[in-house]
Amino acid sequence: MSESIxxxxxxxxxxxxxxxxxxxxxxAHLPDHDDADWHPASVPGDVHTALVEIGRLAPPxxxxxxxxxxxxxxxxxxxxxxxxxPSGQDDxxxxxxxxxxxxxxxxxxxxxxxxxxxxRNMFIAATFDVTEHLRLGERNTxxxxxxxxxxxxxxxxxxxxxxxxxxxxxxxxxQCNFGWDWAPRLVSVGIWQGVTLxxxxxxxxxxxxxxxxxISPQAAEATVVVEAEQWADVxxxxxxxxxxxxxxxxxxxxxxxGRAQVAFTIPDPALWWTHDLGEPALYELEAALQxxxxxxxxxxxxxxxxxxxxxxxxxxxEPGSKFFTFVLNGVKLFAKGANWIPADSFVAQVDEARYRDxxxxxxxxxxxxxxxxxxGIYEKDxxxxxxxxxxxxxxxxxxxxxxxxxxxxxxxxxxxxxxxEAVVRRLRNHPCLAIWCGNNENDWIDDMVNWQRPGRxxxxxxxxxxxxxxxxxxxxxxxxxxxxSPYGGNDHxxxxxxxxxxxxxxxxxxxxxxxxxxxxxxxxPAGISYRHYAEDPARFIxxxxxxxxxxxETLRRNVPxxxxxxxxxxxxxxxxxxxKGKGDLLMLAHTDLPRSLQEYLDFSMICxxxxxxxxxxxxxxxxxxxxxxxxxxxNDCWPGLSWSVLDYYLFPKAGYFYAKRAxxxxxxxxxxxxxxxxxxxxxxxxxxxxxxxxxFHGDFSGQKLYEEALEVxxxxxxxxxxxxxxxxxxxxEDSRREYLAVRxxxxxxxxxxxxxxxxxxxxxxxxxxxxxxxxxxxGKHQVRVATDTYAYFVKLVVPVEGTKxxxxxxxxxxxxxxxxEIWNEAGRWLEENDIAVSCL
Numbered sequence: 001m002s003e004s005i006x007x008x009x010x011x012x013x014x015x016x017x018x019x020x021x022x023x024x025x026x027x028a029h030l031p032d033h034d035d036a037d038w039h040p041a042s043v044p045g046d047v048h049t050a051l052v053e054i055g056r057l058a059p060p061x062x063x064x065x066x067x068x069x070x071x072x073x074x075x076x077x078x079x080x081x082x083x084x085x086p087s088g089q090d091d092x093x094x095x096x097x098x099x100x101x102x103x104x105x106x107x108x109x110x111x112x113x114x115x116x117x118x119x120r121n122m123f124i125a126a127t128f129d130v131t132e133h134l135r136l137g138e139r140n141t142x143x144x145x146x147x148x149x150x151x152x153x154x155x156x157x158x159x160x161x162x163x164x165x166x167x168x169x170x171x172x173x174x175q176c177n178f179g180w181d182w183a184p185r186l187v188s189v190g191i192w193q194g195v196t197l198x199x200x201x202x203x204x205x206x207x208x209x210x211x212x213x214x215i216s217p218q219a220a221e222a223t224v225v226v227e228a229e230q231w232a233d234v235x236x237x238x239x240x241x242x243x244x245x246x247x248x249x250x251x252x253x254x255x256x257x258g259r260a261q262v263a264f265t266i267p268d269p270a271l272w273w274t275h276d277l278g279e280p281a282l283y284e285l286e287a288a289l290q291x292x293x294x295x296x297x298x299x300x301x302x303x304x305x306x307x308x309x310x311x312x313x314x315x316x317x318e319p320g321s322k323f324f325t326f327v328l329n330g331v332k333l334f335a336k337g338a339n340w341i342p343a344d345s346f347v348a349q350v351d352e353a354r355y356r357d358x359x360x361x362x363x364x365x366x367x368x369x370x371x372x373x374x375x376g377i378y379e380k381d382x383x384x385x386x387x388x389x390x391x392x393x394x395x396x397x398x399x400x401x402x403x404x405x406x407x408x409x410x411x412x413x414x415x416x417x418x419x420x421e422a423v424v425r426r427l428r429n430h431p432c433l434a435i436w437c438g439n440n441e442n443d444w445i446d447d448m449v450n451w452q453r454p455g456r457x458x459x460x461x462x463x464x465x466x467x468x469x470x471x472x473x474x475x476x477x478x479x480x481x482x483x484x485s486p487y488g489g490n491d492h493x494x495x496x497x498x499x500x501x502x503x504x505x506x507x508x509x510x511x512x513x514x515x516x517x518x519x520x521x522x523x524x525p526a527g528i529s530y531r532h533y534a535e536d537p538a539r540f541i542x543x544x545x546x547x548x549x550x551x552x553e554t555l556r557r558n559v560p561x562x563x564x565x566x567x568x569x570x571x572x573x574x575x576x577x578x579x580k581g582k583g584d585l586l587m588l589a590h591t592d593l594p595r596s597l598q599e600y601l602d603f604s605m606i607c608x609x610x611x612x613x614x615x616x617x618x619x620x621x622x623x624x625x626x627x628x629x630x631x632x633x634x635n636d637c638w639p640g641l642s643w644s645v646l647d648y649y650l651f652p653k654a655g656y657f658y659a660k661r662a663x664x665x666x667x668x669x670x671x672x673x674x675x676x677x678x679x680x681x682x683x684x685x686x687x688x689x690x691x692x693x694x695x696f697h698g699d700f701s702g703q704k705l706y707e708e709a710l711e712v713x714x715x716x717x718x719x720x721x722x723x724x725x726x727x728x729x730x731x732x733e734d735s736r737r738e739y740l741a742v743r744x745x746x747x748x749x750x751x752x753x754x755x756x757x758x759x760x761x762x763x764x765x766x767x768x769x770x771x772x773x774x775x776x777x778x779g780k781h782q783v784r785v786a787t788d789t790y791a792y793f794v795k796l797v798v799p800v801e802g803t804k805x806x807x808x809x810x811x812x813x814x815x816x817x818x819x820x821e822i823w824n825e826a827g828r829w830l831e832e833n834d835i836a837v838s839c840l
Contacts, residue, residue, distance in 0.1 A: 006086055009142070009195040015041035015050050017075040023145055028078045029110040031141040035080050046104065046190035046348045047077050047146075060345070061638050061648075062558050064573050066184040073187035077146040086199070087137030093202045093232045096134050098142075099127045102193030102348075105173040106147040112140055121415055122173035122192070123378055123399060124422040130197075146189050149173065156406075158459050162449045163403025172415055174342060175375040175401050181577045182633070182642035183345060192348035193380065202232030203296050206258075208287045210303045210429050211478050213263075215329060220269035220305045226253075226260045226287050228297075236296070238262075239288045242303075244270060244281070255289075271329050272304025272431040274368040275391030276336075276665055277686060280304065280431070282388060302388060304431025310480045312497070315539075318625055322497040324488075324540040325627035326369075326393070326434060332717065334620065334684055335393065335628030336663040337362070337369035338645070339543060342376040345637045352382040357650055357802075357825075358635055359386050364804075365656060366663035369393040371485075371542060371630050374440035375401030378423050387432035394432045395542070395630070397485065398423070398468060400439035404446065405460035413467065420468055424475040436472050436481045438464030441501065443484040444492035447515065454515035485542050490514050495536065499628075501543035504532045505611065506582055506643075511536075525589035528582060530611030533618050534671075538626060544615055545632035547575070547583045548608035548655055549601045550639060550647035553799035557649075558639045566597045575641040583607075583641075592760040602840060606759060606793060608645070609658035609809060616662040617669035620682045623719040631659065649801050654793070654809035661750040661810075668693065668742045670754035676726035677740060677754060681712060682719040689714045692745040695723065697730055699738045700764040700790035702814030706730065709745075732756060736763040739790065741813060753811060759792075767791040767812075771837045779829055785837060786817035793840035800834055802826025812839075 016038040018026065027033045041050035048069060051057035057072070058065040085096075098116070100109070105122040108115060111133045119126035134140060153170040163169060165178040165185070179185035198204075207227035214221040226238040238260040241250040253260040270281035282302040289297040311325040311332065325332050343350045343358060362370065370387070372379060374397030387394055398420065406412045427433055439460070446458040464483045472481040488498015491513050503509045508527040510520040521527070530546065549555070555564060555571070563570035572580060586607045587593055594600040612631055619629040632643045639648040645656040662669075666689060667682040683689040690713045697706035706729075714720045725740070732738055735756035743751050755762060769791060772784040783796060791812040796805060806821040824830050 006199050007083060007197040009081060009083060009197060010043050011081075013041050013043045013079045013081040013191070014038035015047065015077065015079055017077050020074075020076045020148055020151060023076050023078050028080070029115075029143045029145070030113045033080075038080065041079060041190075043079065043081075043191045043195060044102070044193050044348045046188045046192055046346045047072055048186065048188060049346055049349060050190070060184070060186055063560055063563075063570055066186055069186060072189065073150060074148050076148060077189050079144045079191055080141065082139050082141050083197075085134050085136050085138060085140050085197075091201050094131070095129060095200050095204075095231070096131045097127050097198050097200065097204075098130045099125055099196050099198065100191060100193070101125045101195070102191070103144070104146075104188055104190055104192045105149055105171060106152055108145045108147070110143040110145070120172065121419055124419050144191060149187060158404045158406055160450075160459075161404050162445065166403065169403045169405050170412065172399070172419060174347065174377050175399065175403075176342065176637070177345070179576070180375065182341070182640060182644075183576060183637050186345045188346050188348075190348060201296060202234065202291060203228050203230040203236060203289055205287065205289050205297045205299050207425050208285070208299045208301075208429070210285055212305050212307055215269065215271065215305065215307055218267070220266045220271075222264045222266060222305060224262050224264070224285070224287070226255075226289070228255055228258050228289050230255065230258055232291070234291050236289060236291045239290055241286045242266070242283050244283045266305060269305045272306040272388075273391060274328065274333065274393055275363055276366060276368050276684065277328065277331065277333060280389065280391030282431075285429075301429060302385070303429055304388060306431050308434050308479060310435065315625060318537070320496055321537075321539065321625070323624060323627060324497065324499060325624050328393075331686065332624055332627070333368065334623050335369040335540070335630060336616075336684075337367045337371070337630045338634035338659075339373050339630055339632045340370045340376075340634050341373055342637050343635055347377055350380070352386070355380075355383050355386055358646065359383075359390055359392060361646060361650065361652070361656075362392060362634065363390050365660035366665065367392065369395060369434065369628065369630060370634060371395035372397055373401070373633075374399055374437070374485075378427070381426075384427060384430045384432060388430055392432055393434040394430070395435050395437060396427065396433055397437045397440055398464075400442060400460065400463065402441050402445060403460075404442070404458060405463060407460050407462040413463070416463055417467060417471070420471045421475060424472055428476045428478070433479065435479055436468075436476070437485050438468050438481070438483045440485055444486050444501070447492055448519040451516065451518050495538040497539060499540040499542040500536075500538035502533065502536055502538065502541055502615075503543070504528075504536075505530045505544060505615070506546050506586065523582070523585065525585045528585050529589040530586070530607070530614050533611070533615035536618065537622075540626065540628040541615075541619055542628070542630050543632045544629070545643040546586060546608045546611045547577065547604060547641060547643055548645075548653050549604045549641055550636075550653065551649070551651035551797075551799070552598075552601055554639045554647045554649055554651055564597065566594060566600050574639070586611075590758050590760060602793065605654040605809070606840075608643075609654040610759065612645075612655050613658045613662050616659065617667065618671075620662070620667055621669060621671060621680045621719050623682060651801070652805075652808070654795070657805075657807060657809045661752075664750050666749040668744070668749050668752050670740060670742070670752070672754070673724070676724055676729070678721050679723040679725070679742060680719060680721050681714055683714055683716060686716045688716050689748070691748050693722070694743045694745060695725070695740070696743075697738065697740050698814065700762070700814070701737075702789055705738065734763070736761050751813075762792070764792065765789045767839060769794070769837065769839060773832050773835060775832065778823075780821055780823040781830060781832070781835065783820045783822060783835060783837060784817060785812065785820065787812040787814065789814050791839045795838060796820060796822065797836045797838075798822060798830065798834050800824060800828050800830065802828060803830065
């Protein structure tokens with residue numbers, strides 16, 4: 001390794017606020033400024049969290065405290081620290097570079113009283129050459145001033161702006177900080193990632209690019225491009241090695257005009273796959289910049305050998321439509337996943353452990369793709385590294401969402417260009433990265449707002465259609481660049497090509513729509529019902545979903561006990577969607593309205609869970625006419641009421657377990673058709689499916705009305721209709737009291753069932769659940785649950801973070817017994833009385 005990093009400046013700094021403009025007057029940038037009365041603050045960190053820790057700010061997530069925090073965004077904030085620079089006489093070719101990996105957002109940096117630079121972008125690192133300012137062998141004072149972002153853009157407007165909180169579009173920071181329909185307004189500020197001082201002699205690496213150019217079973221071809229910034233006039237070379245286990249390949253190449261390139265042929269390559277299709281194999285890539293036998297700088301990271309394309313060819317079975325299918329290593333895959341938002345309103349607080357918990361829960365739920373939504377952040381390096389390791393593909397939005405952006409402002413465009421180049425360079429080597437996308441919904445919403453002017457030159461369009469495409473092509477060129485999401489066809493949300501956001505369900509949009517047509521909505525129980533998913537012939541669904549309440553424990557921690565009741569203002573404050581009554585309309589359609597808080601928790605979770613199940617099953621049956629289902633949303637940034645399936649404390653909602661079963665590698669599902677119900681098997685594995693499949697029809701009291709065993713053989717990576725059951729065959733006497741079910745004799749897919757009416761209309765006898773809990777020596781509990789009659793929505797509740805369940809929120813058929821394992825991965829020893837078991 002080179003000796004480039006000489007000081008890590010993370011740790012405890014000093015923090016203070018001033019009235020805007022007063023910090024300089026007070027000398028806050030000067031080394032001799034007395035900061036003894038300043039507050040301690042962690043770096044990486046943020047102002048809000050630091051103020052909570054010293055008791056100056058009430059915890060923003062509790063009750064309505066976010067409203068009392070709004071003053072923070074209007075102040076000028078200063079951070080200070082001191083450090084001792086290395087001593088000794090230095091080489092004339094030495095340079096000292098100070099790097100802030102994340103400054104949020106409008107920052108001016110001072111070293112020993114001298115301004116060394118400014119930075120205006122939360123999303124990318126800031127590096128300053130401090131060679132002429134650093135006092136070697138002495139104590140140095142580093143200060144950072146953050147100016148209030150809203151004041152900095154006061155008076156700036158974009159004509160025709162339809163985006164909410166329009167001040168946000170002028171500032172390159174997380175757009176959801178300004179409030180969203182699932183997040184409170186909490187405009188963060190601070191040094192949110194690490195700070196380092198590095199010393200280089202003669203040159204430094206400025207980029208390393210690994211790309212797979214060809215694969216075959218016998219060998220893979222890859223190229224590595226090394227770029228360097230060189231200021232010493234001596235010959236230099238790059239030494240590059242690629243290794244996995246005992247296999248190691250090494251090559252050298254001279255540096256010419258700051259660039260070197262080598263090509264590798266890798267025999268018997270271990271390919272990178274998503275976790276559901278194979279092993280996400282990784283290789284160690286090391287690049288060393290050398291001169292005269294001395295190593296000047298090194299770069300090390302893990303890379304994967306794989307190819308990724310998106311097939312957009314015409315679909316011959318559905319004329320007028322095109323595929324939108326990801327192809328990994330030559331194999332078509334159905335993308336099963338969700339949309340990811342920042343894992344905390346204060347992103348500095350998200351560490352690798354939290355990333356790992358969220359991503360391992362995704363793997364356990366059979367998720368193979370996550371979409372990084374364009375109103376948040378480009379996630380930290382640990383996130384992408386973990387996705388590489390775990391085998392999860394990433395759809396990466398650029399950070400523009402739901403607004404017009406000032407593409408006629410030269411300074412703004414120059415900043416966006418710097419951002420895009422930095423982001424592509426940072427992320428391009430990750431095998432998990434599948435696609436670049438220009439923005440979230442900007443093209444689509446603008447066309448709906450300005451429906452009488454289809455194709456207009458809307459503010460921001462130059463970014464997504466002119467600025468970003470050549471940057472991605474020049475610096476990457478190995479992945480599809482997609483201008484927006486949704487995008488494609490006659491209407492950016494066209495069902496016949498590209499990707500779609502299905503907001504007919506929940507938001508009441510009426511589809512189809514074409515360019516030049518006025519958008520329509522049907523905000524009624526029928527209009528927002530999840531039954532509309534069955535009408536959707538779209539090619540790739542990159543957003544769809546419904547609200548559900550979080551766990552009761554999450555509400556108990558954040559809502560005062562006196563306000564923990566249905567309809568209280570404090571509870572409604574958790575819901576940032578407007579109008580707030582959409583959840584009631586959805587429940588009216590499917591469960592009826594709740595009469596208590598507990599019923600609200602159950603009914604809202606049922607609507608989300610059943611809706612996700614219904615939608616996912618429909619989209620997967622259409623494989624590859626539809627090639628992906630990414631529901632909205634995976635996670636939460638605060639303890640709110642939202643579309644997430646994991647709440648802020650990572651307590652899974654019912655929708656998590658329903659989606660886990662619906663995303664199983666092999667799925668058996670029912671489709672109600674004219675005259676009957678069909679059974680489909682969807683096989684996402686790369687092996688043929690052979691099994692005995694039992695279909696049965698029964699009533700909820702336990703009487704079996706019909707049973708049939710089917711010998712099923714179907715090809716790999718396909719979806720097939722294997723049986724049609726006519727209503728005449730089924731001889732349904734009372735659709736409210738009967739169900740249809742399917743089971744794999746070999747356990748190759750989860751049990752599934754079909755109801756003939758909505759949940760609210762089911763007539764079921766009250767089941768007699770028997771529960772037996774035993775504790776193992778390993779700390780795991782086995783919960784044995786049995787029932788006499790049909791038990792719907794059986795749930796196991798443990799109000800302890802880090803608790804895992806082998807399954808949860810499931811149905812039991814009459815006479816069925818299941819054994820569920822429960823354990824805690826956070827190290828908490830669970831007691832039997834921590835576990836509550838019930839059904840609806």
